[in-house]
Amino acid sequence: MLFAEGRFLKLQLKLSTSTITAINRFSLLKYCSSFSAITTEQVNCQEQQKEHTLNSILHYISSTMSTDLNDYKIIKEGEAEILMHAKNEVFYNKTQVNNRDISIAVLREFISRREQEHEATLSKRKKGTQKATENESVKEEAENVPRETPSENHESNGKREVEENTSPEELEACSSVKGSAKIAEDCSTAGEQTDLTEGKGQVELKPPRVLEALSASGLRSLRYAREVEGIGQVVALDNDIVSVEACRRNIKFNGSVAISKVESHHVDARVYMLTHPKEFDVVDLDPYGSPSVFLDSAVQSVADGGILMCTATDMAVLCGANGEVCYSKYGSYPLRGKYCHEMALRILLASIESHANRYKRYIVPVLSVQMDFYVRVFVRIYTSASAMKNTPLKLSYVYQCTGCDSFHLQPIGRTISKNTSVRYLPGYGPVVPQECSDCGKKFTMGGPIWSAPIHDQDWVGSILADVKSMKNRYPAYDRISAVLTTISEELTDVPLFLSLHNLCATLKCTSPSAVMFRSAVINAGYCISGTHVNPLGLKSDAPMDVIWDIMRCWVKNHPVKAQPADQPGSVILAKEPVLQASFARAISSLSKAQAKKVVRFLPNPERHWGPKLRAGRQITSKHVSLLGPAAVNGALNHEDDEEPKSKKPKTENDITS
Numbered sequence: 001m002l003f004a005e006g007r008f009l010k011l012q013l014k015l016s017t018s019t020i021t022a023i024n025r026f027s028l029l030k031y032c033s034s035f036s037a038i039t040t041e042q043v044n045c046q047e048q049q050k051e052h053t054l055n056s057i058l059h060y061i062s063s064t065m066s067t068d069l070n071d072y073k074i075i076k077e078g079e080a081e082i083l084m085h086a087k088n089e090v091f092y093n094k095t096q097v098n099n100r101d102i103s104i105a106v107l108r109e110f111i112s113r114r115e116q117e118h119e120a121t122l123s124k125r126k127k128g129t130q131k132a133t134e135n136e137s138v139k140e141e142a143e144n145v146p147r148e149t150p151s152e153n154h155e156s157n158g159k160r161e162v163e164e165n166t167s168p169e170e171l172e173a174c175s176s177v178k179g180s181a182k183i184a185e186d187c188s189t190a191g192e193q194t195d196l197t198e199g200k201g202q203v204e205l206k207p208p209r210v211l212e213a214l215s216a217s218g219l220r221s222l223r224y225a226r227e228v229e230g231i232g233q234v235v236a237l238d239n240d241i242v243s244v245e246a247c248r249r250n251i252k253f254n255g256s257v258a259i260s261k262v263e264s265h266h267v268d269a270r271v272y273m274l275t276h277p278k279e280f281d282v283v284d285l286d287p288y289g290s291p292s293v294f295l296d297s298a299v300q301s302v303a304d305g306g307i308l309m310c311t312a313t314d315m316a317v318l319c320g321a322n323g324e325v326c327y328s329k330y331g332s333y334p335l336r337g338k339y340c341h342e343m344a345l346r347i348l349l350a351s352i353e354s355h356a357n358r359y360k361r362y363i364v365p366v367l368s369v370q371m372d373f374y375v376r377v378f379v380r381i382y383t384s385a386s387a388m389k390n391t392p393l394k395l396s397y398v399y400q401c402t403g404c405d406s407f408h409l410q411p412i413g414r415t416i417s418k419n420t421s422v423r424y425l426p427g428y429g430p431v432v433p434q435e436c437s438d439c440g441k442k443f444t445m446g447g448p449i450w451s452a453p454i455h456d457q458d459w460v461g462s463i464l465a466d467v468k469s470m471k472n473r474y475p476a477y478d479r480i481s482a483v484l485t486t487i488s489e490e491l492t493d494v495p496l497f498l499s500l501h502n503l504c505a506t507l508k509c510t511s512p513s514a515v516m517f518r519s520a521v522i523n524a525g526y527c528i529s530g531t532h533v534n535p536l537g538l539k540s541d542a543p544m545d546v547i548w549d550i551m552r553c554w555v556k557n558h559p560v561k562a563q564p565a566d567q568p569g570s571v572i573l574a575k576e577p578v579l580q581a582s583f584a585r586a587i588s589s590l591s592k593a594q595a596k597k598v599v600r601f602l603p604n605p606e607r608h609w610g611p612k613l614r615a616g617r618q619i620t621s622k623h624v625s626l627l628g629p630a631a632v633n634g635a636l637n638h639e640d641d642e643e644p645k646s647k648k649p650k651t652e653n654d655i656t657s
């Protein structure tokens with residue numbers, strides 16, 4: 001302690017004109033005492049090294065920055081620490097701790113699965129070798145020819161079969177470590193034989209290389225490097241020189257692990273990704289606003305079976321504030337339904353798939369999260385010209401009734417199978433009449449959206465278990481475990497969701513509790529779940545006419561005041577229900593997490609928990625229109641004392657009791 005204090009004074013003297021306040025004494029002491037000690041000699045040695053590093057960092061700062069060191073403070077998140085300038089010249093948003101934490105959790109899972117998949121590929125290859133050897137012995141015995149070595153045999157046999165049966169695209173898709181069991185299965189014949197023919201033997205799995213394409217201060221890259229076991233090189237890019245300088249400073253500030261693993265480049269991320277095709281096992285895109293301009297190069301930079309992590313914070317655009325802007329950026333029309341945040345996720349996924357398809361690639365989403373003020377998706381990317389043909393089956397347009405909020409999905413494609421062959425055809429349509437069969441109003445049409453699953457529940461379960469097992473290593477543990485818990489209970493094959501409040505608003509009736517409504521759906525023979533996107537949202541595979549019948553039955557016992565006959569609610573209630581709904585409490589009407597009283601939704605930890613502008617920028621009307629007034633509210637009203645009651649997020653407690 002005395003030593004550290006002494007050093008602090010020495011630094012003060014060295015920087016004679018500056019009195020360190022922001023990089024304060026406490027921070028320095030904490031920094032100095034954070035080095036793990038093993039033996040006295042090691043302690044001394046480490047102390048000397050750290051002393052040297054600390055001195056060089058401070059020397060670096062004072063020589064490269066014209067500003068006063070008073071202007072800096074140390075920000076710690078997870079294992080990483082960054083030096084932050086008071087003038088906010090480099091982007092940093094502490095609310096993104098949720099985003100970074102969840103990405104670390106996914107990265108850990110990816111690394112573990114990648115290893116398992118590699119093992120599985122190797123053992124399959126080994127079995128293939130044995131089988132081929134056995135077959136060859138039988139053949140040789142039958143033909144009574146002189147015996148060759150197994151490797152020679154494999155070489156000739158493998159090559160012939162591959163050439164005869166496998167397209168170049170499929171070979172390409174199968175040439176590296178496979179992602180899912182299914183892919184490994186699909187590719188096993190071609191890929192394994194190719195490797196055997198080349199006599200490569202057992203390929204060593206290299207640690208995954210990570211590209212943080214838009215890195216700002218480098219905080220995320222530093223966290224990846226310092227916190228994720230088994231990670232390889234982390235390349236951090238930024239096209240802003242001040243950010244790159246900050247990132248380099250922060251790399252040094254974080255010591256030897258960071259210095260050996262993280263490298264920073266001043267470059268346009270698009271150029272870098274285009275010139276490094278299939279080189280990164282992980283590509284992380286975390287832009288201001290929309291990622292759309294980065295998608296084309298990003299999908300090319302991910303290795304086969306690798307993962308793309310992508311944030312979009314332009315929620316106002318994705319949620320329909322300017323539909324035409326969304327169309328121009330993402331190729332999809334958004335709708336302003338209650339489900340718009342989930343639609344935003346699905347628009348982003350559809351857009352990534354479309355970019356991937358241009359290069360004979362396709363995506364497999366493993367986790368898709370809408371949190372705080374953004375969406376973040378985690379998708380694996382594979383190359384296969386034949387698998388890519390399935391894309392139209394995974395996309396749909398959405399018809400949204402203008403009167404009653406009913407929605408219907410129109411798939412883009414369909415297949416017909418005959419014996420072993422599959423034909424790809426355009427989808428049948430339209431799936432709705434000109435006027436809504438429930439309320440008689442017209443439909444608007446949005447999309448196309450990704451209508452296949454947006455999460456892999458196997459991944460979600462493992463990530464959640466892993467997060468729970470290392471609670472202390474996630475600063476945003478409460479929030480991310482709550483989100484993952486809710487996601488783990490979502491129906492995966494039901495795109496979008498209903499809002500019970502909206503249904504009741506259409507009918508102008510009182511609301512059944514969520515448990516009663518869930519029970520009625522389950523008692524009618526359908527599935528229902530919550531959604532992480534909205535505490536009031538309900539996902540169900542029940543068709544809209546069943547949903548309205550349930551509501552008609554509810555209104556019979558909870559009558560509403562008479563409304564004009566042309567109102568959507570009146571038209572719906574004028575019909576007799578076909579189904580006799582039962583609201584008796586069904587066993588599974590509460591989710592497992594609800595039953596165990598596990599927290600699924602949390603309020604924001606503090607006021608103004610939202611997006612931040614580009615470093616050093618002022619808010620303009622453009623920001624308000626891009627991000628939405630709610631999103632910039634915090635920044636506009638920094639002096640407010642109390643958040644208005646009406647702005648407080650509703651929780652599931654508002655409806656479940």
Ligand SMILES: C[S@@+](CC[C@H](N)C(=O)[O-])C[C@H]1O[C@@H](n2cnc3c(N)ncnc32)[C@H](O)[C@@H]1O
Pocket residue numbers: 091092093096100213214215216217218219220237238239240243267268269270286287288
């Ligand atoms: C939202 S910040 C990134 C935040 C960071 N990922 C984190 O977790 O703290 C976006 C960064 O992207 C950088 N950027 C914008 N366009 C870029 C481009 N074409 N190439 C490289 N960097 C770019 C900006 O300078 C900014 O520092």
Ligand SMILES: [Zn+2]
Pocket residue numbers: 401402403404405406436437438439440441568
């Ligand atoms: Zn309608």
